[in-house]
Amino acid sequence: MTLPSSLDERFRAAATAEGLLDAGYDVIDSPVGPLFLAATPRGVCRISYDAEPERQEEQLARAYGLRVLRAPRAVDEAKRELDDYFEGRRTAFELPLDLELVAPFHREVLAELARVPYGETTTYGTLAAQAGRPAAARAVGTVMNRNPIPIVLPCHRVVGANGKLVGYAGGLHVKEALLRLEGAML
C-alpha cells in the first residue's frame, strides 16, 4: 500500500508545528533557478543555489542537529518574501534570520551588507571600511563567498572597485540578473 501524499504532507506539517525540527527545508523554483531554503526555529539559516537536498541535509545535520526534514511550512515566510522580491513587489526582507553559527567578523560584515539598499551597488573595499577594517577587502570577499543567505543578504550588490561583477555563488549571470531585476545601473 502506497503512502498517500496528503498523509506525508500532514506529517511534515505536524513535525514543524510541534517544534520538533532542528531545521526544516524546501526547494523552490525561482527565475534564477531552483533555490534550497532552510530554517531553524530561530529563522532562515540557509539559501543555496545548490538545490541537491542530500548534500544540504548532511550539512544542516552537522550544523544544527539530526532532526532535518523537508518541511515546506518551515520556510513558508521566506518563500513568500522571495516570491515578492522576484516579482518586484518587495525591496527589503523582513524575515528573521539565524546567523548563530556565523563567526563574529563574518556577522559584522553581513550586518553592513544588509544595509546596502535595493538597486544600488557597493565595493568590497567600501564594505570593509564600513565594518571598521578598511584593509580587509579580500577578507570581505571571503565573507561574501561564504554568505549563508544570499539574495536576502545581498552579496550580489557587491562589485569590484572597477565596477566588474567579479564573482557569485550562483554564477555571474545570476548576479547580473538580480541587479537588473533591481534596476541597478550596470
Place this chain on the structure above:
Amino acid sequence: MTTLAVPPFERFYDAHREEVFGLLARRVGRQAAEDAFQETFLRALRAYDRLDHGEHLRAWVLTIASRVAIDTLRRKRPEALDGEPATHDERPVLAQLEHLADELPPTERTAVVLRYGFDLDYADIAAALGSTPEAARQAASSGVRRLRQKELS
C-alpha cells in the same frame, strides 16, 4: 569529513515511511493507519536526537510502529486486552504479545514482535536486526521460549 553516525531524519523517514504505513494499514486498518502513521514518526522524531548510532533504525521504527498499533487497537477495542492471554494461539494478538515481550532482552523482543506481531519473515527481521535469518529465527524462538517459561513459573 567523516560520515554521520545517524543519518539526517529526512533520509531515515524516506527509507521507512512506505513500509511503516503498509504494516500499520494491515495491522489497524487503512483508516486508523493515518493517525498511527503520524504518531509513529512523531515519536521517532522526538527520540531521534538521542540515538547513538544508526545501525538498527528499521527495527527501531518498526518497534515504535508496533507500540502505536497496540495503542490504536486498545482504543478501538478495549475488550481485546481483557481476555485470557493467548496461550493456545500460535500467533497471539499483537497487543498481548507486546505486553509480554516488554520483559525480553531487546533483540529477542524485536524478533518476537516483528515475527508474531507484524508477520515479517526471517529475512526481513534479519535485515531489521542487522543479523542473519538464522540468527533472527533463533532470537524469536528463544524469546518465545522465555515467554513460555515465564508463563509457567
